[in-house]
Amino acid sequence: MTEMRADLLSPPGSAAYRAATNPHNATVVQRPAMVAHPGSAEEVAQAVQWAAQRDLGVAVQASGHGAGAPIESDRVLVDTSGLNAVQIDAHARVAHIGAGSTWSAVNAVAERDGLLGLAGSSTTVAVAGYTFGGGVGFLTRPYGLASSALLAVDYVDGHGQIRRAAEDAVDAVDREALWAFRGGGGVGLAIALTVELVAPQHLWAGYRLWSIDALVPVVDAWVSALGQIGDALSTSISVLHTPPGAPTFPLALQGVPTVHLAFASPQGPDTAIPLLRALSIAPAPVVDSSWAPADAARLAQIHLDPPNPIPALGIGRWLGPSAPAVTADVLDTAAAADSPVAMVELRNLDNNAHTRDGATTAVPGPFLLHAVGTANDVASRSRTEDGLSKVRAASIAADIGRSAASFADGRGADADGLDHSGMQRLARISAALDPDRRFAPSRLLAALNDA
Template sequence: MSITATTVQGGLTTLTDEVIEELRERVHCPVLAPDDPGFDGIREVFNAMHPGDPALVISCFGTADVRDAVTFARDNGLVVSVRGGGHSIAGLSASDSCMLIDLAPMHAVQVDPAARLARVQGGAVWADVDRETQAYGLAVPGGVVSDTGVAGLTLGGGYGWLRRKYGLSCDHLVAAEVVGADGQVRVASSTENTDLLWALRGGGGNFGVVTWFTFALEEVGPTVAFAGTFYPVEEAADVLRGWRNYVAVAPDEVTASCLTITMPADPELPPAVHNRACIVVGGVYSGDAATGMDILAPLRELGTPLLDMSQPMPYIAVQQGFDAFFPRNTLQAYWKSRYLSSLSDEAIDFVAARAAARPSPVTLVNLFHMGGAIAAVPPDATAFAQRSSPFLLSIDGNWTDPADNEANIAWVRETFRLSAQFGDDGVYLNFTGRSDEPADVAVSSAFGANLRRLASIKAKYDPDNVFRSNNNITPVATS
């Protein structure tokens, strides 16, 4: 049975049984067409709005399979999508009628505690990494949802609970094994293909398929101080003012965030928060847990607590604490984000008002405190350019019924548009849905002055833009 797939020229091509069988003989992993057993079992995406309908899936077991898959796609002129963790808000690993390179089977983590290095395959999620590294009391700064893919988060920057003390995920990337658009396997490090390593530190999936990441590790845990206090959303403005004043003087060991959500009537939660709109203040102290609980104490005293979950907690538990808010293939999701150079009273009042007017119980309006180790890295030292703004506003539209898509997307866009009056320091691409504006606007906003160098590196490693299912950088060769 032949398969119709989309080509890079925008047309369609037919892949015959003979052609597909040749691919099956070349690789040592499953090659799945829509009618094949196992096709429906590939790793689900997070965003149910963009489930993807690939024409062909290569579920790779290793680097050689990825190399052969890329070569096959190039030889046949196919559009390629790469799915690592599948957590892309914009659905960048879920193109229709594409050839999908599925990295889910490639989730190994190898830890060298003496060298404080971890080698991580491209299909791993952060739970895989945390489990292995925490066995040695070590960690890579990762995300705040343990089911998030290592690849997407790292290549896009990577904010987590350790960001102010240790910086971004991409800052800890010291080497990578990459399958390029030409099918060649390269290592990017401080001694070879250094330009490629620079680009991978925040430049997205533009430059090839990363099959192995090598991360520098930090001493963390196994127990950390955690603050997690739920306040009534009606007190959001006062809570946010207190939070702003606290983080202004907090040491770099403290990473703190605020989010607003309506809690479900979960029997495992106290009745006080059942079906209750809350502002949740979370914080982690990177250091001695007992000392950290004292330093985090003010975050527990910002208003009238409905629920206080603050306590010394295993780092792995902190990493998994928000997982329940982000189930796979369940929520329709459309997000926007904006960096803010300050957090004025007027900005706080705006955030509080929008938090109270959320159109869905599981829509989040978030504020992240930045600075610290993030800002200590020069903006041109990595592809990730935005390091100076002290705050990030993220408007995470989440809901369950596709019939509500239009109204919820409109609300997120309106909130994002109105927020520009409080500062417009660029966007964070990992927290950005498919745009209603030209794609290069968001890319230019995110990369700023680094975009020209990124375009040149793109032209060197992917001149034909084979890897385009991403926050795409147009290849531009420099003379």
């Protein structure tokens, strides 16, 4: 029988257990039979074998941004946050990254060589789950989704065997596994990723904040600039409810709905000229975090993601070219002080970047809608669901019928992330690598299992 070192296992009640079962998204309860803390590929395999020999399932988590399904005592939770090694091959522009690494850690090393990974908008998101979900950030427009930059994945299958998913893998199922890891939520338990890096020459970023009274003119300015900003400038326009007493915001914008516009480009200051010109006609912002040269840390700050764990419940939807026409109505759903929607945003993501073969390696639509509220209990969850329904109704004219599953905060399943053929292919790959369904399914596979 496979045994693990005692120091790699944490039982309920221990400090390590409590830390590992406190995910960034605190919507659901996590009470696994045990938490495993592997620090190597061999220890990951041992954890899966250990669980199998006790007829336990396996769930995996690093930062817990993607937490959504409860983890009960019939599963072992594999905490991959200790798999955090980062190696950069500057000549090849490639990074070899532990599955539990965060993008902030990766880019802190990569930028020493003038390189960056295609990180998201939060500093604390782990590389693996973000990339396997597609990977959307402020570098998506010029460079594409992070899933398309994924070159290989070292992983463990449902039998506890170490494998490598790559385009040149000898076994066809490992070649298929790479397709699934590229935006299909993944299959198996990832140990490490090999990703392509980019070399932005002139990274600039900034953001502005207004009182909610400026919503319509700011939206009008953003919409009018979209056709003129070229293919490098990424923007996120949102209404967010700021926490009271938060020092990040000036007193006039604390605890109230606020208009937020963040923007970034790897091609220098001129890319934002059309947007800045359009905004000059709108009311002056309360906060102007200057459009200026940026490093990876500044790029990760402009979205103003909450740093601490919250019980978030959300939706992510891909919208078509008509999204600008509904933007004001969509953002207005969160404009009231008592709105249960704490944040609603639209991002422009249309691009012509090169894509590799994968489940989702190109943006399904030119705009992404993300809305989120809190779900502390049954009552607040119901209220937030009502608010999110209003967001869906306001955006329905531009909705293309595809969800962005990684933005479905606090949910265990999401049914519309792939088309029918893609879902069937994902199911076949999962069945081949995990015939006993040892692993807790991704949101996409969970939706298929529930159908």
